[in-house]
Amino acid sequence: MxxxxxxxxxxxxxxxxxxxxxxxxxxxxxxxxxxxxxxxxxxxxxxxxxxxxxxxxxxxxxxxxxxxxxxxxxxxxxxxxxxxxxxxxxxxxxxxxxxxxxxxxxxxxxxxxxxxxxxxxxxxxxxxxxxxxxxxxxxxxxxxxxxxxxxxxxxxxxxxxxxxxxxxxxxxxxxxxxxxxxxSEPEKYSLTGKQVGIDVGVADLAILSNGLKYPSFDSSYFEKKAKVWQRKCARRRHLAKLLVLQDRNKKVLCPRSLESFTNWQKAQKSIARYQAKIANQRRDYLHKLTTYLVKQYDVIAIEDLKTKNLQKNHHLAKSIANASWRMFRQM
Incomplete structure (x- = not known):
């Protein structure tokens, strides 16, 4: 369809x-x-x-x-x-x-x-x-x-x-x-008289009916950085929990709370920073690609896929989410 x-x-x-x-x-x-x-x-x-x-x-x-x-x-x-x-x-x-x-x-x-x-x-x-x-x-x-x-x-x-x-x-x-x-006056594009069909994929995000292919966004570099900080965050949170329990057991007059450990909060911000870079660069890549396609073709037919059902396959779920088919269709 x-x-x-x-x-x-x-x-x-x-x-x-x-x-x-x-x-x-x-x-x-x-x-x-x-x-x-x-x-x-x-x-x-x-x-x-x-x-x-x-x-x-x-x-x-x-x-x-x-x-x-x-x-x-x-x-x-x-x-x-x-x-x-x-x-x-x-x-x-x-x-x-x-x-x-x-x-x-x-x-x-x-x-x-x-x-x-x-x-x-x-x-x-x-x-x-x-x-x-x-x-x-x-x-x-x-x-x-x-x-x-x-x-x-x-x-x-x-x-x-x-x-x-x-x-x-x-x-x-x-x-x-x-x-x-x-x-009141949106940007208008001139007619080109061209039409195209698009098949979305994992390795190649957009496969056009005329043979052209556009790869999916590659986020491997920042994902590795985020994983490193996720491990650091988990260790720091675990140590913070142990210190909080230690204060409770000793019945300290002013026990520390989990939010008072700045190293754990810094690790959380570092994870969020890398995840934001991935999201921003992916969105920028999709904006540029979709704008180019809209300017080149008057009629665009896009494959209609049930992404939610396809993501039940655990071997492909991450790749499908990274390709952002839904965002690509919306843009």
Whole structure:
């Protein structure tokens, strides 16, 4: 079975994703940490309330995002620190929670579970807002509750309308701003009169019907580096656990916690850094390849494969995941 992908030559408004690097100062970093925690707190509070409501009476009407938003006002009065967050980000939390419950109720296969509580130990932190972001100069943006924050080049934000933004703290310790923008005049490519069929593979990512082949992304170098740090991280975590248990057994007045061992945390960041390099280079490779194919051909037919079923073969699962067939199709 093949899916046909046609070029869109004329469109009115198109949604596009833009990712920028952020360079917050120490005060802004502390503010971001507070905002990440506030989103997690609201999610857990609302989820606990909805779980109790569902357990007490399953026949009660479902609470949508608008009804949950009404509960934010008394919640802010009870917990004043929630006022330090962008109000729209807390509304987005309710929107995500409502959608998670809808997915759970509408799922007939039993594969989607109930929404779960968010942990502060999760390394990747983020919050999403819908407020207005303003540009200032060449390297600064004005974000609600954060003020003017330094960023990478903002020339890509000219003649666009920002619909939604997400601030992310990666496990590597770097801050990013992901923007969902609306553009009125998307980039247009000239017609070539060519068409092609693409067969995806493991050794060769794309095998074209005209005989051309494009290899899969090679991530072996950084994977070896990541494995070395994974072993170091496992050893350091094991030693840290032994020292924590030793403090508990000796009943030390101020026992150490697992998070207080910096060597283990450094190893975690090193693993995340190499994994991020692999992901970024793979995404860059796929962007360049797909852009080239779209410019060269007007009609593209791509093989339709059930990747999830193929990954059950443990001999090919890693190679299939590294090839990123799904990302290739989406691009």
């Amino acid at each position: 093949f899916d046909i992908i046609l070029k869109r030559k004329e469109e009115t408004n198109v949604l596009k994703g833009i990712k920028l690097r952020l360079y917050p100062n120490r005060t802004q970093q502390n503010q971001l940490e507070q905002m990440f925690g506030n989103d997690r707190f609201v999610w857990n509070q609302m989820l606990a309330m909805m779980n109790e409501r569902y357990q007490n009476n399953k026949d009660l009407p479902f609470l949508g995002k608008f009804k949950l938003n009404y509960l934010l006002k008394p919640l802010k009065k009870e917990y004043p620190f929630l006022k330090n967050s962008d109000s729209s980000s807390l509304q987005v939390v309710n929107e995500f929670l409502t959608q998670s419950w809808k997915n759970f109720f509408q799922d007939k296969t039993g594969q989607i579970g109930k929404p779960r509580f968010h942990s502060r130990k999760y390394l990747k932190k983020s919050y999403t807002g819908k407020s207005i972001i303003k540009t200032a100069g060449k390297r600064y943006l004005k974000i609600p509750k954060l003020g003017y924050i330094k960023t990478s080049k903002i020339g890509v934000l000219q003649d666009v309308k920002i619909k939604r933004y997400t601030v992310v703290l990666e496990p590597t310790g770097k801050y990013y701003l992901s923007l969902q923008v609306e553009i």
